[in-house]
Amino acid sequence: MKKILIVEDESLVAHHLKLILNGAGYKVSGIADSVPEALSAIEDQKPDLVLLDIHLKGSLNGIDLAKQLTESNIPFVYLSANFQGTLLEEAKSTLPYGFLVKPFREHDLLTTLDVAFYRYRNSQASRQLQEMELDTKVKEIRALNIDIKQKLMAVARTLQPHVPFDYLNIFIRKAGEGIITSLGFYRIGFDEYQLIGDDEFININGLNHQKLLDIYASMPQIARSGLFNARGFSGLYQDNPLTNIIANTYETTSALFFPVLQNESTTIRYEFYNRKDDSYTRQHITLLSRLQYAISNIFEDCHHSPGKTTPQIVVPAEKQISHVGTQDHALRFDGIIARSPSMLSVLDHIAIVAPVDTSVLILGESGTGKEKIAKSVHALSARKLKPLVIVNCAALPANLIESELFGHEKGAFTGAAERRTGKFELAHKGTIFLDEIGEMPLDLQVKLLRALQEHEIERIGGNSPIKIDVRIIAATNRNLEVEMEEGRFRLDLYYRLFVFPIVVPPLKERPEDIVALIESFIGHYAKKYNKAVTGVTPAVLDKLIDYPWPGNVRELENYIDRSVLLSRDKLITEMYLPKYIHQSTVPEPVGRLKTIEENERDYILDVLKKCNGRIRGANGAAEVMGLPPTTLHSKMKRLGIK
Ligand SMILES: Nc1ncnc2c1ncn2[C@@H]1O[C@H](COP(=O)(O)OP(=O)(O)OP(=O)(O)O)[C@@H](O)[C@H]1O
Numbered sequence: 001m002k003k004i005l006i007v008e009d010e011s012l013v014a015h016h017l018k019l020i021l022n023g024a025g026y027k028v029s030g031i032a033d034s035v036p037e038a039l040s041a042i043e044d045q046k047p048d049l050v051l052l053d054i055h056l057k058g059s060l061n062g063i064d065l066a067k068q069l070t071e072s073n074i075p076f077v078y079l080s081a082n083f084q085g086t087l088l089e090e091a092k093s094t095l096p097y098g099f100l101v102k103p104f105r106e107h108d109l110l111t112t113l114d115v116a117f118y119r120y121r122n123s124q125a126s127r128q129l130q131e132m133e134l135d136t137k138v139k140e141i142r143a144l145n146i147d148i149k150q151k152l153m154a155v156a157r158t159l160q161p162h163v164p165f166d167y168l169n170i171f172i173r174k175a176g177e178g179i180i181t182s183l184g185f186y187r188i189g190f191d192e193y194q195l196i197g198d199d200e201f202i203n204i205n206g207l208n209h210q211k212l213l214d215i216y217a218s219m220p221q222i223a224r225s226g227l228f229n230a231r232g233f234s235g236l237y238q239d240n241p242l243t244n245i246i247a248n249t250y251e252t253t254s255a256l257f258f259p260v261l262q263n264e265s266t267t268i269r270y271e272f273y274n275r276k277d278d279s280y281t282r283q284h285i286t287l288l289s290r291l292q293y294a295i296s297n298i299f300e301d302c303h304h305s306p307g308k309t310t311p312q313i314v315v316p317a318e319k320q321i322s323h324v325g326t327q328d329h330a331l332r333f334d335g336i337i338a339r340s341p342s343m344l345s346v347l348d349h350i351a352i353v354a355p356v357d358t359s360v361l362i363l364g365e366s367g368t369g370k371e372k373i374a375k376s377v378h379a380l381s382a383r384k385l386k387p388l389v390i391v392n393c394a395a396l397p398a399n400l401i402e403s404e405l406f407g408h409e410k411g412a413f414t415g416a417a418e419r420r421t422g423k424f425e426l427a428h429k430g431t432i433f434l435d436e437i438g439e440m441p442l443d444l445q446v447k448l449l450r451a452l453q454e455h456e457i458e459r460i461g462g463n464s465p466i467k468i469d470v471r472i473i474a475a476t477n478r479n480l481e482v483e484m485e486e487g488r489f490r491l492d493l494y495y496r497l498f499v500f501p502i503v504v505p506p507l508k509e510r511p512e513d514i515v516a517l518i519e520s521f522i523g524h525y526a527k528k529y530n531k532a533v534t535g536v537t538p539a540v541l542d543k544l545i546d547y548p549w550p551g552n553v554r555e556l557e558n559y560i561d562r563s564v565l566l567s568r569d570k571l572i573t574e575m576y577l578p579k580y581i582h583q584s585t586v587p588e589p590v591g592r593l594k595t596i597e598e599n600e601r602d603y604i605l606d607v608l609k610k611c612n613g614r615i616r617g618a619n620g621a622a623e624v625m626g627l628p629p630t631t632l633h634s635k636m637k638r639l640g641i642k
Contacts, residue, residue, distance in 0.1 A: 002117070003029040005047035007038045007065065008079065009057045013102070017051065017079075020106050026113075035060035042074065049116060050076040054091065063087075066094035070282045075120040077112055079104075093229075095281060098495065108491070115495035122499050126356045131290050134158060138294040149183065151298050153195060156185040161348035163284045165272040166341055167250045169242070171219070172299075173267040180216045182242070186250065190338060190347050205245050215241045222269065223262055225285045228255040230277045246273055253277035258288045260296045268299055275341055334376035336369060337520045340510035346373065346502055353500045354380035359452070361437075361497045362475040364504030366631045367554030370475040373502060374433040377473055386430030389423045394436035395630035401444055403460050406451075412461025424457050424468050431471045437497070438478030438489065439634055445490045452496050472497070477631075507549040507556065514545055514556065521557050522572075525564035533564050536572040547577050550603065555626030578607070578624070601639045604632070608641075 004026050008014040011033070018028045029045040032038035034057040042050070050069055054062040062078065069076045077098040078091055091099070097116035100109060141154045156168050168185040184196035196204065202212055220239055228236040233254050237243040246252060252273035261268040270288070272280070288295075338347050353360055354377045362370040371390070378388040396404055403412075407422030423432060434440075440448065451457050452472060456465040474497050483489035507514060518536060526533045536544065549555055563572045604621070611621040615629050622629040636642075 001025065001027045002048045003027045003045060004113075005029050005038065005041055005045065005050045006031045007033070007035075007050055007056065007062065008053040009033040009055065010053075013053075017109070020109060024110050034058040035062075035065045038065055039068070042069075042072075047074070049097075049113070049120075050074060051113075052076050052078055052096075054078060054080040054087065063090050063094060066091070066096065067282060070094055071286060073286070075116055077116050093278065093281065095283060111492045112495075115492055119495065119499055122358055126358060127287075129356070130162065130352070131287065134162065134287075134291055135294050138291060138298070142294070142298050148298070149195065149197075152183060153185060153193065155295060155298060156193065157191060160187070161352045162287055163256065163272055164274060164279060164345050164348060166252055166275050167246055167273040169246060169271040169273065171242070171267065171269045171271060173216070173219075175265045180213070182216070184246075187341070187344065190333075190344055205249060215245075221267070222257055223259065225258045225288070226256070227280045227282070227285070228257070229280060230254065233277065243271070243273075246271075251275055254279045256280040256284055258285065260292060261299065268296065270295075332380075334372060334379050336372055336376055337513065337516050339512040339516040340505075342505045342510055343513055346504055349500075349502045350376050350380065353377060353502070355382065356500075357381065357383075357471055358499050359471070359497050360473045361499075361501045362473065362504065363480075363501060364475075364477065365506045365552055366477045366627055366635070367552035368504040368506060369553050370477075370504060371433065371435060373504065374431075374435075374473045374475060378431040378433070378471075381431070381471070383430050383471060387427055388431045388433060389427035390433045390435065391423050392435045392630055394439040394634035398441045398444075401440065402447065405444070406447065406457045407459040407462075409459050409461035412459070416461070419459075422457065422459065424451060424470055425466065427468075427470045429469055431473060434472065434474040436476060436631075436634060437474040438476035438480060438483055442488070442490065445493050449490065449493045449496060452493075507552040508547075511545050513553075514549075515541070517553060517556055518544060518560060521560040522564060525561050529565050531564055531567065532570055533567050533572060534570050536563075536575070540572055540575050543575060543577065550600065551626035554628075558623070558626040578603075600635070601641065604636060604639065604641060 004021055006014050006017050006021075006028060008017065008031065011031075014031045014033075018031065021028050029047045030041040032041045036058065038050070038052075038056075041047075050065075052062045052065060052069075056062055056065075062080070066076055066078070075097045077100060078096050079100045079102065080091075081102040097119050098112040100112050137158050138155055141151050141158070144151065144154070146154075152170060156165075159165075159168075165185075166187050169182050170184075171182045173180045181198055182201070184194075184201060186194040186196055188194055194200075198209075198212060202208060207215075218241060226232075226236075230253070233247070233252075236255060237247045243255065250273060252275055254274045254277050256272040256279075258270045258272070259267065260270055272284075274280070333347055333350060336343075336347065336350075338344050350373060360374075360377055362373050364370050374390075375388065378384060391405065393401060403416075403420060403422065405422050405424055407420045407425055408416050410416060410419045434448075447457075451468065451470075454465075455469065456467050458465050480489050480494055484491055484494055507517075518541070522533055522535060525531075544556070551558075559575060559577070560572075563575055567573075604625075607621045607624050608615075611619060611624060614620040615622050615632055617623070620629070622632040625632065627635070
C-alpha cells in the first residue's frame with residue numbers, strides 16, 4: 001500500500017484529504033502543518049509521496065520543503081488555492097509531479113496522484129539508466145590514452161545533454177603545487193567546442209598573464225555547490241571577477257557551480273554557464289553528486305612538476321583556439337539543421353529521450369520542425385526498424401479519427417463495409433506520431449489515455465481489447481495549459497504525455513539557424529534543379545534575417561526552393577517576401593496594439609484575399625504561407641475564419 005504524507009495547515013482540509021485517500025486504498029502516513037514537522041515525519045515514516053500545501057505554519061513554506069524533497073528524490077504534488085505569478089514560477093522550478101488547485105474534486109485528486117506515481121516511476125527508471133551510463137562513460141574516458149585536456153573535453157561533451165551549458169569553466173587551484181588555472185569549453189556546434197586555455201582567455205578578453213593571476217587570486221572560496229539563476233547570477237558575478245568576464249563575453253545569465261574536489265589545498269570546480277536564465281535545478285546537482293567520484297578521479301592522472309612555489313598557469317594553452325568536434329550532427333538527427341543554442345539543446349533532448357522508450361511531447365509553432373524531430377526520435381530508438389506511423393489529428397474529421405486510430409470491424413457502422421486496421425495496430429512494436437494532438441476531441445482523449453495506460457485498444461464494433469506495444473510521440477502548436485484551463489484538453493492525458501517535453505522555438509528567435517538553413521536549402525535545391533546557385537546577396541540575407549517567419553522553417557524552405565528555381569545568377573539577388581513584413585517597419589499607430597492572434601488573423605485574411613479564397617494547390621494560400629493546407633484549415637478554424 002502506498003504511503004502519503006499530507007502537509008497542510010488547515011486541519012479540516014487535511015482530514016478531508018485523509019478520508020479520500022484512505023477510501024482510495026492509500027495509507028496516510030501522517031499529517032504535518034509546518035516544514036519542520038513535515039521533515040521529521042518524512043524521516044520517521046519514509047512516505048512514497050508528499051501532498052503539499054504552499055502556505056504552511058511557521059516561517060518556511062511548501063516551496064522551501066519542496067526543494068528538500070527534490071534533493072531527497074521524494075515525489076510531491078502541490079496543493080494550493082493560489083498559484084499566481086511568481087509563486088507559480090517558483091513552484092514549477094522545484095519540479096513537482098503534479099499541481100492541484102483548491103477547491104478540487106475527488107476525481108481530480110486521485111487522477112493527479114495516479115499520474116504523479118506514473119511519472120515518478122518513469123523518471124526513476126530513466127534517471128537510473130542515465131546515471132549508470134554516464135558513470136560508465138566517464139570511467140571509460142579516464143582509461144583512454146589521451147591527455148588530460150582531451151579527457152576533460154570528452155567529459156564535457158558527455159555531460160552536455162544532462163547538465164546543459166554554453167560555457168563550461170573548470171577552475172583548478174592546487175596551492176601545494178603552485179597551480180592556479182582554468183580551462184573553458186565554449187559550445188559552438190552540436191558536438192563542437194572551442195577549448196579555451198589561459199592564453200586564449202587572455203587574448204579573447206584583452207588581459208595579460210599577471211592580470212589573470214590577480215583575478216584567480218581574488219576568486220572567493222566557494223566550498224559548496226550552488227545554483228545561480230536570474231537574480232542569483234547577478235549576485236554571483238558581482239563578487240567573482242572571472243564569472244563577470246565570462247558572463248559579459250558569452251552573454252550567460254545563469255550558472256551552476258559544482259566543486260568536484262575541495263579541501264584546504266585543492267579546489268577543482270566545474271562552473272556551468274548558460275544563456276538561459278533559469279537553466280539549473282537541484283536535479284543537476286544531484287546528478288553531478290552521483291558522478292563526483294568518477295569525475296574527480298580523472299584529475300588523479302593530471303601530474304605536474306613538483307616544487308613550484310609561485311602560482312603559474314600550467315595547462316599549456318594552444319597557440320590558436322582549437323575547434324574540436326564533428327559537423328555531422330545533421331546526418332545523425334535525420335537532417336535537422338541546428339546552430340542556435342536553443343536548437344542544439346533540442347538535439348541534446350532528442351539524444352537523451354530517443355533510447356528511453358518514454359512518451360514524448362513536442363511543442364512548437366507550425367513549421368518549426370516538430371515532425372522532423374519525431375522522425376529523429378524514432379530513428380534513434382530501438383524501434384527504428386519497426387514502423388513510424390504518422391497521424392495528423394487536425395486533418396481528420398472528428399467522426400473518423402476514432403476509426404483511423406483504433407480501426408473498426410466490418411459492419412460496425414453504416415459504411416463500414418470492410419474491417420479496417422487502425423494506426424495503433426499498424427504501429428505495433430514501433431512508434432505512432434500524433435501530430436496536432438491539441439485538435440483531438442475530448443471523447444477520444446479518454447480512449448487515447450486508455451491506450452497509453454493499459455497498452456490496449458479496442459476496434460469500433462469489436463468486443464475484445466487488443467494488446468499493443470507502441471511508443472507515442474505527440475506534437476501540438478497549441479498552448480496545452482490554456483487548452484486544459486478552458487476544458488478542451490484533459491489534465492490526466494496532458495500529464496501522461498508531458499513525461500518528456502521538447503520545446504521547439506520559433507525560427508525568428510534563432511537567427512543562427514536561419515543562416516544555416518539557407519545554406520543547407522540552397523545546396524539541396526541547387527542540386528535538385530541542377531542550378532549553379534551557391535548563396536544569397538548580403539542584402540537578401542539581411543532581409544531574410546529580419547523577416548518574422550510566421551510559417552517558420554517550412555516557409556523559409558518554400559521561398560528558397562522557389563528562388564533557386566527562378567534564379568539565373570550564382571547568388572540569389574531578390575526574394576519577394578509577403579508585404580506585411582515591410583509594414584512592420586512602419587511605426588505602430590497610437591492606440592491599442594493588436595494581439596498576435598489578431599495579426600495572424602489579418603495576415604491569413606490578406607493572403608486569402610490575394611489568392612481569391614483558394615487554400616490548396618499551386619499559388620493557393622497554404623502554399624504562399626508555407627503551410628500544409630490541413631494546418632491552415634485548423635488555424636482558420638481556431639481564428640474563426642470561414
Ligand atoms: N531544423 C531543421 N532542419 C532542416 N529542415 C527543417 C528543420 N526544421 C524544419 N525543417 C523542414 O521544414 C519543413 C517543416 O517541418 P515539419 O513538418 O517537421 O514542421 P512541423 O512543426 O511538424 O509543422 P506542422 O506543425 O505544420 O505539422 C519540413 O520540410 C522540414 O524538413
